[in-house]
Amino acid sequence: MRRFHVYDSRTRETRVFAPITPPRVGMYVCGMTPYSAAHVGHARTMVFFDVVARALRRWGYRPFYVQNVTNLDDKVIARAADSGDDPLALADRQFRDYLASMERLGVRSVNLYPYATDYVPEILAQVRVLIEKGFAYRSDDGSVYFEVAKFPTYGSLSGQRREELRPGARLELDPRKRAPEDFVIWKAATPGEPSWESPWGPGRPGWHIEDTAMTGRLLGDRYDLHGGGVDLIFPHHEAEVALAESATGVAPLANYWMHGGLLLLEGTKMSKSLGNVAVLDAVLDEYGPMPLRLYYLNVSYRSPLEFDPARSLVEAREAYDRLAQPAQRIAELLERGGADREGEEISEGVEAEADDLVERLDTLLADDFATREAIAALYGWGRRVGELGSLARYSGASLESLYGPYEWAEEVLGLFVRDASRTGGAWSEIVPVLLEARARARARGDFAEADRIRDALAARGIRVQDGADGTRWEFDTSG
RNA sequence: GCCGAGGUGGCAGAAUGGUUAAUGCGACGGACUGCAGAUCCGUUUCCUGGGGGUUCGAUUCCCUCCCUCGGCUCCA
Structure with a gap:
């Protein structure tokens, strides 16, 4: 196993990587919420962690890479309501599209994409433990909240201090909470929306606890590497730390935290809510996967990266x-x-x-x-x-x-x-024969015939180039 | 306000306590070619946000200020 260093955003220093049980590496990355098409910002994060997993394998580690699918949340439900769809069916469809895009991008290193809704028993078990241990409380409407004040090291991942937070900076305050920084781990059911029975009444999982329930089951109380975009550090990853560590008593939840820089469009974060989005599939259609991978990897992963649709x-x-x-x-x-x-x-x-x-x-x-x-x-x-x-x-x-x-x-x-589509298919039989005929024509000085062949191929989208090593051909992908 | 990440040539972006600050894009010149295209080679000495400090020497380490982006309970 090769020795390597990672910048750990929890300790804010570059550290030697030491797995808990080498050569295994438990690796967890927050995936996207599949309520609409993935954009090039998501793909940046996924390509980066794909490289991490590939490198680990090359270096003799055995990563088990889990990327969660938040297949049910407010946005999925809202989007489904707009189109009259079933939320879980919508998420499933969007997730399949996402997988297809990842396949095109060459992201194949993820071992498991668990659906949050497949882990409801684990989620309920964790909610119960948190209530029993006094870290969580039920509100009158049947929701359950995590009480941040009960977890003294809250903020250690992000460097935030509880008293310095600005509650309601962007979202409405919720009167059901004891304190503004408390967060929901079980949401009371709304009629017509998917829900599960629970000791606290029908409801569905809160966002943060989905991840800790899944990692607890799949990777254990403590695992090696947790990744995601920097925008998730607070509150999401902070909440994961609070939930898991208070439920299990084991710390730290993850030994190394890696956060990728965001992709910016016109100087601001690319995000679906803001509407300033370059859809991944459209970009792949226009440029193909390799330039995009190169574009991402040509930058240090922690830096913000400005995406210029016309130039990048x-x-x-x-x-x-x-x-x-x-x-x-x-x-x-x-x-x-x-x-x-x-x-x-x-x-x-x-x-x-x-x-x-x-x-x-x-x-x-x-x-x-x-x-x-x-x-x-x-x-x-x-x-x-x-x-x-x-x-x-x-x-x-x-x-x-x-x-x-x-x-x-x-x-x-x-x-x-190597992309077979560039020189593959039935053309791979025919083109060499034609190029041989063209070579003979060139050799006898019949350039009119040579150019006729080249033009005929060009008309079918095949680019022919003469070079020092002979004549090469490929499908013209330059659009 | 608080927490975090950034600020380097025309552009995108690396790195290092020390000779010409990587690499790519672009530009310019050349080679190759029947032509075209692609490719290759060469050139692009004027670029490290401002101000202090440490040092023989700072882009790098320290302090301070300015600017940009992200987060402050929806987010890759």
């Missing part, structure tokens, strides 16, 4: 093409000739450089997931490969060495995952 991904696409170019050239040669292809060997010096670079990439990432630096190093490798000139003369073994750093990028960053 246009730039990222250029940058991605430049990064991927050497990798594509090598991969295509290997595909054609296989690993056994004959040819010149690269010098031992270059081979050693490739190996050293892979080691360095791991080292860079082990410093609080410095993806930006790793990417900068990959650009450097692209220049190195470029200096070698035409790659067609090298052996399969040499090409595989040159590909090493890119293989790392595929595995850990999820970049350059």
